[in-house]
Amino acid sequence: MDDEKEMMDFLGIKSIEELFSDIPESVKIGGLDIGDGIDEHSLRIKAREILSKNKTSFDMPIFLGAGVYQHYIPSGVFSVASRSEFYTAYTPYQPEISQGMLQTLFEYQSYIAELTGMDVANASMYDYATALGEAARMANAINGKNEILIPKNLQWEKKSVLRNYVKGLDMKIIEYPYDSKTGKINIEELKRLINEKTAAVYAENPNFFGVIDENVLKIREFGNFVFIVGINPISLGLLKPPGDYGADIVIGEGQILGNPINFGGPLLGIFATKMEHVRKMPGRLIGMSKDRDGKRAFVMTLQTREQHIRRAKATSNICSNEALCAVFSAAYLSFLGKSGLKKLAEINMGRAEETRKMICSIRGYTNAHDSLHFNEFVVKLPFEEIKVHRFLLSKGIHGGYLMNTWSNNSFPELGNAMLLNVTEVHTDSDIKRLVDALKEVK
Amino acid sequence: MDDEKEMMDFLGIKSIEELFSDIPESVKIGGLDIGDGIDEHSLRIKAREILSKNKTSFDMPIFLGAGVYQHYIPSGVFSVASRSEFYTAYTPYQPEISQGMLQTLFEYQSYIAELTGMDVANASMYDYATALGEAARMANAINGKNEILIPKNLQWEKKSVLRNYVKGLDMKIIEYPYDSKTGKINIEELKRLINEKTAAVYAENPNFFGVIDENVLKIREFGNFVFIVGINPISLGLLKPPGDYGADIVIGEGQILGNPINFGGPLLGIFATKMEHVRKMPGRLIGMSKDRDGKRAFVMTLQTREQHIRRAKATSNICSNEALCAVFSAAYLSFLGKSGLKKLAEINMGRAEETRKMICSIRGYTNAHDSLHFNEFVVKLPFEEIKVHRFLLSKGIHGGYLMNTWSNNSFPELGNAMLLNVTEVHTDSDIKRLVDALKEVK
């Protein structure tokens, strides 16, 4: 109070109102009708009250994946990310006093480049979906062409985001089909659709059905388009990196690497490319340099691509990104290391495949796609999707993603079907409960 | 693995066993039969499973105090105490690299000295009970006498701990009575019991009944003993500090100042005294000094009182203390500040007194002590203690401390009685629920 008085005296004003004398009376409002503030403790109680209405994966097993995934997050990851020097920092505009964040992001970029087999990765995009949008725009910037081929069985949210991202470029989105038996790319059809207007081909491995698709290996040779590959970063502990099969851009969901799902946000868009394309790349890049003593130092670099310098001509409008999520992921990958990542990929694949077999041996439940899967898979159900879902819920189990009920895609060929995800966090007993419950549905 | 191999090669050993060749085979064991280790995530699940059997004060209002108290702890206190530079440090044996902890403890000492009105406070004792034990021993060290007078209505746990602490000195513990109408010290009786053998008189304000007792003001003039006063540190926002009425030693429970109750531990023993007694004081002391550049610096001091130097002649055996709890308290007091502490004392007293009145206006429930109370009070019940308790529990309310059922003290003059605590964390609705439920017991 006294402080404010002193400051007002210094300014020679009698009331705070004077500081707002430049705001026309006609636009002033009487106040904000949103109630009074409350003290911290009352909010602590209130937040617990409200949030207790949520059921978490500790309250019931949840077999949902479909874009974001439950994984074990080492407690140390939270310790790192909750260092207030990290989380209360702004973008490292003054690098000399921000080496911690810069080096961590440099490590993140390096990890992603290593995993994807690409030359460079940026310091983050918002999420997988917007990374796809940015990738499509970048393809257009690279070759000036206007058509992008995407899988028909792409998650509808990604399609929708992509549509918005390329709208400004008047790019055409063309869907290529998949083989309904295997769930893999219909590679002949894809080949047929590629022509001189093709700016980019986008393929996912594993795809939305969880199917591992070796067809991605063939796409590069189909032409001179920008080849965009979407990955699950953990699967790269086992699978060939897209860099090895000619990808120009690799995108994916980085939430998977040590970030909690948080009801779907914040997430972390992975974005990697080849060095030759780097100046067309969206997003922030951290580079290694030296300080005036010749000591290794890190700094934001190639900023001339970015909006604060290039404005209307920037490669993207992105400014705030998901830096802290990248910190989570750098720490996560460091805790896991090479052996952990490989092992984790194995565990995911192994346990999901086991579960798939168990479920598909129940009468009426069948395998939708006769392929290898990473950590999720589609099962055809003998009952209405929603019925199975509700029955499971009544048993305290949250089933998978309902392929036709919840998706704006439709998959009529699947009939009633559920996309089930199994990772290392699903216990033996969780899986047994799921299988037992499925047996009981009638 | 390789590391270990390299180290073994360096040592010229072939197996780790060789490092244990000095342990006689006859004492070796086959292993520890406590099961296999589990991974972090499985433990995360298990811990939640087990702990979910606890009901917290967010699950039900809890009107228990009786030594440890529920208070609002600013979230920032946890942020401070969870800085790993603080919590993963050892005792600051190398002060130059430990200024953070040392300054914080110096601030804690200063806060306690200020609150209690004493010259100095140590950096912590284990808890209130052991602080009493140490105070009694210190009294004996000061004047060589052997009798300590304590209130009859002292919490039985404290009596028991005290007995153990003075056992080695063969001190005699004498209980002085209280006035059953007011719950205050029977001051004439106390005066009568004091004589030339009296090493110390111990009095509490507020006392175990929550009663505020102005009789403490008279005790000093009864003689030349060591006057030990037990306090609730928050009450000192309103009440005269014991330093003002002649206390030689002030003790209390520091948990109250920003530490969670944690099922009763860790706690924080407050211990303050006069400068003239400082060399008889138990526990660690932080002092201010200078470094070789003349810069202010902090350091552990007067260590010649302590066990690592004085060994069998030390003032106490305490080594590890409750430093981190003192950090909680220093941060807590800083967040509250002078105005907060005063206000908090008012809120506690005000709300508890209001609740007391509400309860005592229910037919059959009566005021046990016709006095002012701080934040707890004894109510005489019209039914068996345990019956009232169980009824409340069935209504999702945890009542107060059962004076005769749970205490090894007995308070026959009270009949069925409950010690109820109300602080700022008890909401209006909690209190209403309690009062309404009490009305319903039959």
Add this chain to the structure above:
Amino acid sequence: MFHQAVWDEKLIIEMKGKRSLRLPYEDRDYNVEIPDILKRSELNLNDNEEHEVLRHYVRLSQMNYGVDLNTYPLGSCTMKFNPKLSEEIVSMDQVRYIHPYQDQSTVQGALQIMYELQEYLKVIGGMDAVTLQPVAGADGEFTGLLLVRAYHENRKDYKRREIIVPDSAHGTNPASSTMAGFTTIEIPSDKNGLVDLNALKEALSEKTAAFMITNPNTLGIFDENILEIARLVHEKGALLYYDGANLNGIMGITTPGKMGFDIVHFNLHKTFATPHGGGGPGAGPVGVKRHLEDFLPVPVVRYDGKYYYLDYNVKNTIGKVAGFYGNFAVLVRAWAYIKLQGGNGLRKVTERAVLNTNYIRKKLQGHYDLPYKELRKHEVVFSGSNLKKYGVRTLDVAKRMLDYGVHAPTIYFPLIVEEALMIEPTETESKENMDHLADIMIKIAQEAEKDPELLKTAPHNTAVKRIDEVEAARNPVLTWKMIK
């Protein structure tokens, strides 16, 4: 004197160790038969002990500056105190461990918080509807501009493909405009740093889709002509867009809605005290007036009086702008912040932010050039051009500030001020801190005269000395595999 921690920290890949952290179910054998052609052959990573990883990042964190350490007067960024309770709340299982596709009956708490936040933002922005989906300010802009486009196209008005922005605009404004398929027309500010009404009039046409501004603008000056601007824009059939990054200067005093804006994005990580995370995540909800409501992204959170639900039925929805429902954990923090402040509290936030700004403005006047008028809202832009005579640039002033253990202001933005030093103290800095900040800056102005080398070689007390940024861009080393 201040010195930042210095650890000669290796890159994680340069460390050596073995993995100590165990995974669930890792002791079993899995028969994973990937076709050879798809099998990964190499993975150039290392293994590390949990302990060493932790130390590595804790040490790195000590070499980073955050608002929890000291003053962070980064203009336009609104670096205010981030309540710790928000962090406590978002670390609850009920926030972390819920999946966006969960049956809505199992996430009523999450939906309630989102709904309440939507309602609060409507009031604060003076808008009729809000989407929480955009995940950053720029994403909010992009969303807003997609709405602009959808609005005009819905009216079959396809020729409106121009967005006008003032030259004082943040870079994201033109960049977002491009992303949404518009051409950006930049108009110069007038001599007061404000919208030049004549220039605006000239630029406006039937091709104008929207005029995009922030008020107070990036100089921290409130444009008193705002109603006239709104009239001009609307008269031409265009929409008026509000960049909410500067909401901290007017919250509770006025609203974008009241000023005539049709669309506003909120920067929750600025105005609403969610931590910036070293560069993100943020959240950039968008509010619109009634006539744009039907275009909002799906889903929208609704409440039927008993049950919260996600509504995908938005008539002319533009679809989605991010994968799910926005940055939920950031939304929760903003919700908590608003709950703590309440309506009066938010107004006080603004009042104090503006008081602080004008206080430091007056303290520094005379030591640094102050272009344009005196009265500012939540931020003030000085110019360091008075120090040029000593061979010292604003960059040097900024670097030297770091030596005193405070962060530098935003520099070289907005572009219309030469050698700009853009200071935003925010409401959470005490007078004591601002006096301290002013003392430092005044001292540095004196140092510039007496010992310009000291500034030009600054910083001296940070983990590293001044970095060669040119070299970094000339020979980019962007990953550890590019290190030679």
Add this chain to the structure above:
Amino acid sequence: MFHQAVWDEKLIIEMKGKRSLRLPYEDRDYNVEIPDILKRSELNLNDNEEHEVLRHYVRLSQMNYGVDLNTYPLGSCTMKFNPKLSEEIVSMDQVRYIHPYQDQSTVQGALQIMYELQEYLKVIGGMDAVTLQPVAGADGEFTGLLLVRAYHENRKDYKRREIIVPDSAHGTNPASSTMAGFTTIEIPSDKNGLVDLNALKEALSEKTAAFMITNPNTLGIFDENILEIARLVHEKGALLYYDGANLNGIMGITTPGKMGFDIVHFNLHKTFATPHGGGGPGAGPVGVKRHLEDFLPVPVVRYDGKYYYLDYNVKNTIGKVAGFYGNFAVLVRAWAYIKLQGGNGLRKVTERAVLNTNYIRKKLQGHYDLPYKELRKHEVVFSGSNLKKYGVRTLDVAKRMLDYGVHAPTIYFPLIVEEALMIEPTETESKENMDHLADIMIKIAQEAEKDPELLKTAPHNTAVKRIDEVEAARNPVLTWKMIK
């Protein structure tokens, strides 16, 4: 090169601000009528903004060294990595917000964890019963010695009032002995640093209540005569007490029970990886053999196969040694640590700790004097007396180590080694770290010869330079009101 963070940090009382943090129900009026004579008149504190308080302590924390930063080879203290999951668990509401007097049906989770921990410690200690109540190692010793006393007195053997300890014992041992009303008899170690059997025999008598040792001892040497020692002690009707601070050297290889000890205290904050908190809280549970079980403090946690409960019916209980049931939140962490390790894991902990110790022992041999034999368990004590010729003391070596960003070993303990440097690496240090530590210490030994001043004026890279400890003790300034 390493530099610790330096902030010229005020005392909190020297700061200025107003309280920004609101209390529940603070807006009401309370009619609090305290009699004037009991009313406080003055309270010399200040008010501060939440933000500033937070920054103050965050900055201070950067000027503190913890095991999360780097190697912390403090002998006898077992500074190992503290699992982060333990911190996550104890921050749950179900740990923080439960009251010790709660109806036991509402704290079954807490009681289960305590019960399980008791059972684990029984096995690890080779004991028959355990109390979790003592809140530190020294409190465990005190409790153990009260049990010794109760045991003898129960047998009407009142003359046993002597506790024998070796001269290598930790200071808490004799101090605890005094507290429990015993006289301490210190016996010299033999030329191997071990219990001198003859001295022990001489000291033992009908007055001996117990012999208190640790094995491996504070030199890190395992006393091979332990069974003989146990025989001698028991033969004289005395008890054998195990100071568990050194359990990290034998866990899973042997147990105190197997070695013939009657009583053991555990240092959970050492062996069981609970963080030391900058000086505490710790936890010092005590295990006993059957013949002492009836004397344990109340309550004991029991389990009837369905229900966990607190049992106050212990026949000859000594009563209580702390206010409630021990340092519960510390117990939970130790429980978590044991769960993570399991039986085999704990054995591996010991193996690696011992391997690390002998590795660094061999690396440093020749650079520092190594008194006594080579083979050590979990710690090793060197002597810096070889550097005396350069005018350098162990203290100087320790201070110089800080300049390299590592913590110093324990110095001047045990007392039987001149200029002692007591190194305990623990199992959680990697080979790389130990090589680094050895390199630093070797380099310092060289510096001692070449540039002794460098050591005598060390440290140079810490927040403050070497502190005048003598002045601090001569004119104690123990609170801010004592500052002149």
